[in-house]
Amino acid sequence: AGRPAPAGPGDLPHGAVVIAAITSCTNTSNPSVMLAAGLLARNAVERGLRTRPWVKTSLAPGSRVVARYLAEAGLQPFLDALGFHLVGYGCTTCIGNSGPLPEAVSRQIAEHGLVVCAVLSGNRNFEGRIHPEVRANYLMSPPLVVAYALAGRMDLDLLRDPLGEDAGGRPVRLADLWPSPEAVEAAVAAALRPEMFRESYADMEVGDEAWAALPVPAGQRYRWEPGSTYVKRPPYFDGMARQAPATVPDIRGARALLVLGDSVTTDHISPAGSIRPDSPAGRFLIEQGVKPAEFNSYGARRGNHEVMVRGTFANVRLRNRLAPGTEGGFTTHLPSGEVTTVWEAALRYQRAGTPLVVLAGHEYGSGSSRDWAAKGPALLGIRAVLARSFERIHRTNLVGMGLLPLQFLDGQSVETLGLTGRETFEILGVDAAVRAAAPAGRRVRVVARPDDGPEVSFEALVRIDTPQEAEYYRHGGILLYVLRRLLDGEARPPAAGLSVTVPRPPAPDAPPSDPDRIVDVSSMASFPASDPPAY
Numbered sequence: 001a002g003r004p005a006p007a008g009p010g011d012l013p014h015g016a017v018v019i020a021a022i023t024s025c026t027n028t029s030n031p032s033v034m035l036a037a038g039l040l041a042r043n044a045v046e047r048g049l050r051t052r053p054w055v056k057t058s059l060a061p062g063s064r065v066v067a068r069y070l071a072e073a074g075l076q077p078f079l080d081a082l083g084f085h086l087v088g089y090g091c092t093t094c095i096g097n098s099g100p101l102p103e104a105v106s107r108q109i110a111e112h113g114l115v116v117c118a119v120l121s122g123n124r125n126f127e128g129r130i131h132p133e134v135r136a137n138y139l140m141s142p143p144l145v146v147a148y149a150l151a152g153r154m155d156l157d158l159l160r161d162p163l164g165e166d167a168g169g170r171p172v173r174l175a176d177l178w179p180s181p182e183a184v185e186a187a188v189a190a191a192l193r194p195e196m197f198r199e200s201y202a203d204m205e206v207g208d209e210a211w212a213a214l215p216v217p218a219g220q221r222y223r224w225e226p227g228s229t230y231v232k233r234p235p236y237f238d239g240m241a242r243q244a245p246a247t248v249p250d251i252r253g254a255r256a257l258l259v260l261g262d263s264v265t266t267d268h269i270s271p272a273g274s275i276r277p278d279s280p281a282g283r284f285l286i287e288q289g290v291k292p293a294e295f296n297s298y299g300a301r302r303g304n305h306e307v308m309v310r311g312t313f314a315n316v317r318l319r320n321r322l323a324p325g326t327e328g329g330f331t332t333h334l335p336s337g338e339v340t341t342v343w344e345a346a347l348r349y350q351r352a353g354t355p356l357v358v359l360a361g362h363e364y365g366s367g368s369s370r371d372w373a374a375k376g377p378a379l380l381g382i383r384a385v386l387a388r389s390f391e392r393i394h395r396t397n398l399v400g401m402g403l404l405p406l407q408f409l410d411g412q413s414v415e416t417l418g419l420t421g422r423e424t425f426e427i428l429g430v431d432a433a434v435r436a437a438a439p440a441g442r443r444v445r446v447v448a449r450p451d452d453g454p455e456v457s458f459e460a461l462v463r464i465d466t467p468q469e470a471e472y473y474r475h476g477g478i479l480l481y482v483l484r485r486l487l488d489g490e491a492r493p494p495a496a497g498l499s500v501t502v503p504r505p506p507a508p509d510a511p512p513s514d515p516d517r518i519v520d521v522s523s524m525a526s527f528p529a530s531d532p533p534a535y
Contacts, residue, residue, distance in 0.1 A: 012054060012108045012116065013153070018101055019118035019134060020055050020149035021093035022084060022142045024062035033121075034066055035187040037084075037142035038075025039179035044150055045078045047176070048167035052152030054105050057083035060092040064200045073191035082146065094122025095299050096129055096273020109133050119148045126267035126367055127317035132274060135317075147174055229288050231303040235379070236479045244475045244484060248434050251383050251404070251427040254355040255334050257346060258313060259321040259414060259421035264360055265367035266394060268315045270308065270376045272299040272368075279329070280310035280343040302372055305379060312376030313342040322421045334422055335451065346380040356380065357425055359414050360387040365394025374401040378477070384427055386446065386460060388413055395463055402477035404430065405463035406444065417456055423448035433462040434470050 012018075022037060051057055059079060061067065067086055070076045076086070091097065098118075100106070109116055110133075117136040118125075125137035138154070148154065150163040162171035179187075206212070217223045224233045260268075275282050275295040284306060285295055301307040313320075314329035323330040323339050332338065333345040349356055358377070364387035365373060374397035377385070384404040398405045404427070414421075426447040436442045442464070448456040464470050475481035 012105065012112075012114055014115045015136075015153050015155040016114070016116050017052070017055055017119055017148050017152055017154060018105055018109075018116045019093060019098055019120070019131060020051070020057045020084075020145050021098060021118070021120040021122070022059045022061070022145050023093040023120050023122045024060055024090050029062060031066075031069060031188050031192050032184055033141050033143065034061065034070065035073060035075065035191065036179050036184050037146050038070055038073060038079055039183055039187060040143045040146050040177050041082050041084065042075055042078040043177040043179065044146070044163075044172075045081045047172050049150050049164045049172055049177075051082045051149040054102070055083070055149045055152055056098065056101060056105075057085075057149055058087045058092060058098065059084040060087050061089060064089060065196045068196050068200065069191040072193075073187050075187075079146075082149065084146070084149075091299070093118070093120045093130060094124050096131065096271075096297050097299075098131055101131070101133060106133060117154045119145050119154075121145050124267075124368060126265045128271060128315040129267045129273050132276065132316045143178070147177070229285060229290055229304055229307070230301060232306060234305045236477075237483060240476075240480055240483070242484070242487070244480070248431040248474055250430050251355050251357070251425070254357045254383060254425040254427070255349060256322065256359055256421035256423070256425065257331055257342060257349070257356040257380065257382060258358050258360075259419075260358065260360040260364070261319065261321070262361035262388075263363045263366055264318075266365055266370040266373035266391075267367055268313070268318050269365070270298070270312055270370055270372040271315045272370070273297055275301070275307075275311065276316070279314055280341050281307045281314065284310055298372075305375070308372050309376055309379040310343045312372075312380055332422075342380070346382075350381045354381075355383040357427075358382055358385045358387075359419060359421055360385065361413065362388045363391060364389065365391040365398075367391070371397060374398050374403065377401075378403055390463060395465075396469065399464055399469045399473050400478040402473060402475075402480075404473070406446070406460040407463050408460060409458070412458060417448075417458055419448055419456065420450070423450045423456070425449075427460075430462075434464055434473060436462075 022034075067076070070079065079085075101109075105116075108114060115135045116133070117138060118130045118134045119138050119140055120130065121140060121142045123139065125139050127135075130137045136154070138148075140148070144158075147158065147163060151158075151161075158174045160173070162173050163177070164172055166172050225231070274297055275285065277283075277286065277292045277295075281298070281301075282292065282295065286292070298308065298311045312329075316328045318328055320326065320331050320342075322332045326339065329342045330339060331342050331345050333340055333348055346356065364385065373394060377398075378401040382403060384406055385398060386406040386408065388408050390398075390405055390407070395405045406427070408417075426449075428445045428447065430444055433442050433444050442462045443459045444462055446458055446460050450456075464473055472478045472481050475484060
């Protein structure tokens with residue numbers, strides 16, 4: 001039966017639930033599960049149960065209609081009694097906007113190295129995304145979020161173990177609180193009306209008085225505010241030549257900025273959650289006069305490249321083999337051997353004119369198809385990513401930002417080739433590979449030269465898979481391609497004679513040793529590690 005729950009935040013164990021959030025996204029658009037959560041809360045309150053004191057609770061549905069039908073059903077007061085107060089509408093916990101944990105809880109986590117948990121009804125639970133102090137995050141339906149908030153811990157069997165005790169000291173289990181299908185259907189029929197939606201969305205584009213009072217500059221062009229820490233003119237077009245280069249240059253004298261393992265998500269690459277004051281992005285905001293309490297999140301600051309580039313590879317759970325013994329956005333600058341932040345190392349490399357590469361394993365870029373997971377690396381000076389496989393949308397985004405996605409041939413990897421990441425890299429034959437008409441020609445030669453010892457030379461597959469992608473890459477990315485197209489006044493420029501074979505998926509019985517096998521992590525079987533193909 002599981003161990004007793006702790007009495008308070010002073011003796012938290014591993015597995016304690018410290019965040020319970022009914023948050024926006026798919027689940028809060030379903031009246032049945034939202035009303036089921038309210039009914040479970042009512043049943044719990046009537047039995048004398050309360051959520052545990054160390055659990056930070058919140059309710060943030062994606063629609064104002066939810067608040068209306070919860071009130072109509074008379075269930076919001078019971079959610080309030082358990083701490084699930086309405087905090088707003090839209091993205092909160094799922095995007096890392098839960099805010100700080102109580103100081104006593106944070107102190108216990110830090111002092112004892114606790115693995116604590118969050119439960120949420122969102123659709124993302126990647127490492128470091130929900131909260132920097134919470135290592136385990138579980139997705140579930142809204143009524144289960146309420147149930148785990150009552151229990152206060154994850155290590156229990158919900159079918160057998162009690163969630164708590166009633167006023168008489170009798171155990172109360174989930175089965176005692178779970179509403180019947182008939183009760184849920186009756187609540188939906190009584191509380192939900194079509195006019196709720198029509199009335200809530202009738203003036204959706206009007207906004208409130210504060211929105212209407214905002215001054216709006218005249219003119220057709222956006223007026224950049226130099227002092228803004230939210231929206232800043234990005235440097236994507238700085239130094240752009242009027243015409244695309246005739247050939248694509250090789251990459252020479254490159255250094256590895258990171259050596260990563262399998263299943264590196266876009267949240268590892270470009271975090272969406274909170275900004276730590278001691279991080280490069282946090283220090284930058286402080287220098288701009290922004291107080292830590294007003295940092296907001298990386299997701300909210302994505303209009304400012306100065307913040308986002310400093311946050312690239314700054315996920316607190318990232319492990320870079322170039323900086324063993326560290327966790328977070330750290331690397332080793334070469335050849336100095338100094339361990340520093342990814343941002344500071346990249347800045348030093350840029351000043352020295354050194355191009356950068358990333359080495360990785362399987363499923364690089366899985367998860368949300370976040371554009372900043374390609375923009376950030378491009379601004380850091382990364383020119384190529386060499387991985388064993390890519391998530392398909394992220395691979396396309398890399399090409400769209402002018403980065404070269406390279407795939408190890410079958411049977412090869414950082415480990416089998418004996419690479420450490422401390423070598424100097426050359427990637428040769430890029431132009432011919434981008435223009436190749438046959439899959440066999442879409443290869444480059446990678447030469448890794450260590451400071452001492454023999455060089456390692458091997459071929460890698462160029463994952464520029466379509467003629468249009470080849471055109472984007474030749475221009476330096478889709479942004480430069482589109483601008484040159486607009487300047488030329490062309491509806492669609494010709495492909496400049498490029499002919500690239502569009503790869504076909506391997507046959508089900510294709511031998512695993514096929515050196516040109518394309519490995520994209522994009523099937524429904526990979527969901528939710530990557531977004532489904534229809535996303």
